[in-house]
Amino acid sequence: MVVFCFLVNQTRKIRRTKPVAGSCSRCGRGAKVADMLTSTRFCYIPFHWRSWKAIICSWVQVLS
Numbered sequence: 001m002v003v004f005c006f007l008v009n010q011t012r013k014i015r016r017t018k019p020v021a022g023s024c025s026r027c028g029r030g031a032k033v034a035d036m037l038t039s040t041r042f043c044y045i046p047f048h049w050r051s052w053k054a055i056i057c058s059w060v061q062v063l064s
Helices: none
Strands: 008-023 030-042 045-057
Touching: 008 045
Parallel strands: none
Antiparallel strands: 008 030, 030 045
16 A cells, blocks of 8 residues: 655745835734735645735734
């Protein structure tokens, strides 16, 4: 009997941030818009990238 085990993981990185007019909905402090990069790897070889924007609290660093 042969069993194959593959490692798949996904990483998120913040490429750059910029302050936004407005406040965080959780704590009421300032917020930032961030350019995020998500990469999915299969057996340590990246095969999918996705760029997207996210709102991040500048105090607690949580995605909104």
